[in-house]
Amino acid sequence: xxxxxxxxxxxxxxxxxxxxxxxxxxxxxxxxxxxxxxxxxxxxxxxxxxxxxxxxxxxxxxxxxxxxxxxxxxxxxxxxxxxxxxxxxxxxxxxxxxxxxxxxxxxxxxxxxxxxxxxxxxxxxxxxxxxxxxxxxxxxxxxxxxxxxxxxxxxxxxxxxxxxxxxxxxxxxxxxxxxxxxxxxxxxxxxxxxxxxxxxxxxxxxxxxxxxxxxxxxxxxxxxxxxxxxxxxxxxxxxxxxxxxxxxxxxxxxxxxxxxxxxxxxxxxxxxxxxxxxxxxxxxxxxxxxxxxxxxxxxxxxxxxxxxxxxxxxxxxxxxxxxxxxxxxxxxxxxxxxxxxxxx
Amino acid sequence: xxxxxxxxxxxxxxxxxxxxxxxxxxxxxxxxxxxxxxxxxxxxxxxxxxxxxxxxxxxxxxxxxxxxxxxxxxxxxxxxxxxxxxxxxxxxxxxxxxxxxxxxxxxxxxxxxxxxxxxxxxxxxxxxxxxxxxxxxxxxxxxxxxxxxxxxxxxxxxxxxxxxxxxxxxxxxxxxxxxxxxxxxxxxxxxxxxxxxxxxxxxxxxxxxxxxxxxxxxxxxxxxxxxxxxxxxxxxxxxxxxxxxxxxxxxxxxxxxxxxxxxxxxxxxxxxxxxxxxxxxxxxxxxxxxxxxxxxxxxxxxxxxxxxxxxxxxxxxxxxxxxxxxxxxxxx
Numbered sequence: 001x002x003x004x005x006x007x008x009x010x011x012x013x014x015x016x017x018x019x020x021x022x023x024x025x026x027x028x029x030x031x032x033x034x035x036x037x038x039x040x041x042x043x044x045x046x047x048x049x050x051x052x053x054x055x056x057x058x059x060x061x062x063x064x065x066x067x068x069x070x071x072x073x074x075x076x077x078x079x080x081x082x083x084x085x086x087x088x089x090x091x092x093x094x095x096x097x098x099x100x101x102x103x104x105x106x107x108x109x110x111x112x113x114x115x116x117x118x119x120x121x122x123x124x125x126x127x128x129x130x131x132x133x134x135x136x137x138x139x140x141x142x143x144x145x146x147x148x149x150x151x152x153x154x155x156x157x158x159x160x161x162x163x164x165x166x167x168x169x170x171x172x173x174x175x176x177x178x179x180x181x182x183x184x185x186x187x188x189x190x191x192x193x194x195x196x197x198x199x200x201x202x203x204x205x206x207x208x209x210x211x212x213x214x215x216x217x218x219x220x221x222x223x224x225x226x227x228x229x230x231x232x233x234x235x236x237x238x239x240x241x242x243x244x245x246x247x248x249x250x251x252x253x254x255x256x257x258x259x260x261x262x263x264x265x266x267x268x269x270x271x272x273x274x275x276x277x278x279x280x281x282x283x284x285x286x287x288x289x290x291x292x293x294x295x296x297x298x299x300x301x302x303x304x305x306x307x308x309x310x311x312x313x314x315x316x317x318x319x320x321x322x323x324x325x326x327x328x329x330x331x332x333x334x335x336x337x338x339x340x341x342x343x344x
Numbered sequence: 345x346x347x348x349x350x351x352x353x354x355x356x357x358x359x360x361x362x363x364x365x366x367x368x369x370x371x372x373x374x375x376x377x378x379x380x381x382x383x384x385x386x387x388x389x390x391x392x393x394x395x396x397x398x399x400x401x402x403x404x405x406x407x408x409x410x411x412x413x414x415x416x417x418x419x420x421x422x423x424x425x426x427x428x429x430x431x432x433x434x435x436x437x438x439x440x441x442x443x444x445x446x447x448x449x450x451x452x453x454x455x456x457x458x459x460x461x462x463x464x465x466x467x468x469x470x471x472x473x474x475x476x477x478x479x480x481x482x483x484x485x486x487x488x489x490x491x492x493x494x495x496x497x498x499x500x501x502x503x504x505x506x507x508x509x510x511x512x513x514x515x516x517x518x519x520x521x522x523x524x525x526x527x528x529x530x531x532x533x534x535x536x537x538x539x540x541x542x543x544x545x546x547x548x549x550x551x552x553x554x555x556x557x558x559x560x561x562x563x564x565x566x567x568x569x570x571x572x573x574x575x576x577x578x579x580x581x582x583x584x585x586x587x588x589x590x591x592x593x594x595x596x597x598x599x600x601x602x603x604x605x606x607x608x609x610x611x612x613x614x615x616x617x618x619x620x621x622x623x624x625x626x627x628x629x630x631x632x633x634x635x636x637x638x639x640x641x642x643x644x645x646x647x648x649x650x651x652x653x654x655x656x657x658x659x660x661x662x663x664x665x666x667x668x669x670x671x672x673x674x675x676x
Binding site: 052053162192193194195196197198200201219220221222223225226249259260261262263264265266267268269 | 384385497526527528530531534553554555556557559560583593594595597598599600601602603605607608609610611612614630
């Protein structure tokens with residue numbers, strides 16, 4: 001199947017504020033938010049992008065919707081490079097690609113009614129033949145996100161809705177232009193648990209019924225697992241492992257994926273005494289030479305500190321960027337002792 | 345009992361009238377024990393935590409019941425006595441408390457100043473104690489010389505924990521101690537809590553919306569909804585043999601990495617406004633199992649097992665363990 005979204009060698013650097021001297025001598029420092037990422041998303045596919053703050057996952061999403069411009073590499077949507085979009089093609093791109101954000105209260109206009117908010121993209125993009133036509137579309141979109149009956153919500157203001165309802169409005173606003181690809185950046189992390197499930201189920205339904213491809217950006221492996229067909233794990237601007245959800249969760253290969261999995265608290269698991277962690281994350285301004293995870297990696301060998309491993313195919317469609325990927329499959333235990341200790 | 349909370353109610357005066365934030369809450373905590381207070385925003389869990397130390401905002405107050413700490417009634421206590429037990433006997437760690445530190449003074453100086461207000465000790469001794477506590481939570485003593493902005497999120501949370509522990513309290517109340525932290529930093533904080541409890545027999549009340557984080561360090565758990573404890577008991581009983589529909593929804597609204605995927609339970613509607621004292625079950629409008637009685641009468645507290653009790657009219661008839669989320673999926 002050909003890809004809907006094709007990311008090749010994508011790089012995004014942010015220049016840091018530096019002094020006059022540094023600027024004159026050409027010593028401008030940059031933060032490497034995204035370094036050399038390759039990723040494909042098929043039509044109708046949900047790819048979860050998981051990582052900690054500072055891993056570059058949000059930057060990646062923003063580049064894909066053209067909120068940020070790549071420093072290097074290329075992104076193609078439906079075969080067309082994003083850089084060269086002009087005129088009609090660019091308008092079409094913004095119909096095809098939409099984004100929703102973490103805090104729906106921040107992204108809705110508080111002075112507009114729900115109707116006004118959801119209608120905005122139609123006005124900007126010149127969609128809809130008449131006011132009545134636009135109204136019909138708005139009501140359909142509200143119904144689609146299960147805000148029923150839509151008439152009851154249309155005339156309210158964002159502050160009159162709950163967090164979950166506001167996120168549904170944001171989703172309705174994204175859907176009203178019939179996108180083919182949706183970037184969802186932490187769509188449920190601000191929501192209470194009982195509300196969260198409703199929004200996750202909604203996204204799942206929209207993907208299933210309308211075939212909208214999605215990129216789900218989240219720090220929460222569990223959310224990604226629930227929704228995604230494939231999961232990409234990012235660490236300091238790089239994808240370190242990319243695989244179908246069950247394989248990634250069941251048999252993680254990259255040591256960082258293992259660390260994430262082992263760290264995520266989970267009700268359905270006995271608490272074990274875990275090996276202590278080496279302190280801090282390296283930063284994106286001066287990433288370590290070689291593998292970026294090497295300073296924290298319990299499996300580190302000499303080559304890791306010198307050569308940055310490339311993302312390479314491993315078993316069953318999985319891709320891993322690790323020099324030791326071959327010895328680490330199937331999941332080897334952590335090198336330190338991690339004895340099961342029943343606590344209660 | 346280290347802590348004995350009996351029939352505690354808290355209310356706030358607001359522009360639109362009284363807000364009944366906590367209603368008739370009772371629980372006990374033995375020395376060295378840990379209790380998780382879980383629930384969603386607005387359920388009253390933080391208010392309850394604040395009320396235990398009488399740290400409520402000015403428009404709020406305890407309107408009924410008692411809080412006994414080592415037999416002493418906190419509600420009736422003089423302000424002087426209250427100041428003496430806060431921090432020394434019971435410490436509280438707040439969410440984002442680090443933002444309360446001054447950004448222009450070294451962390452060590454700020455801690456030392458606070459300690460010397462509280463205890464008759466010299467600068468050097470205070471600094472030494474602060475350094476010891478920092479090391480206990482895995483932060484280097486040298487960091488006392490640093491400013492707040494030089495700390496990462498996880499480091500800040502550990503520093504706040506150190507600050508809470510510096511006077512050697514018997515009970516620590518931690519309000520959302522791991523929220524806003526990345527999963528790896530969160531794990532470090534949870535590991536630290538476990539270690540501290542094992543080492544020093546510290547009793548802990550952890551307030552959190554995150555039931556999986558609570559499951560890592562607590563012996564018992566109380567599930568709050570609409571200002572009331574709906575279910576309380578040993579952690580495994582509450583999380584795996586839950587008897588209240590809200591606990592059922594809470595547990596099943598969350599996917600697990602260690603179980604096959606099921607469809608999640610989503611609840612319709614929103615929590616109650618709490619503008620009136622409870623006359624019915626607060627969960628009634630969202631409960632898939634509600635019957636007429638639930639909106640007519642407040643359910644009694646029913647003991648269902650050793651230390652395990654539930655506030656639900658239907659506790660005797662529901663078999664929640666056998667109820668799958670699929671039958672009750674409604675948009676929330």
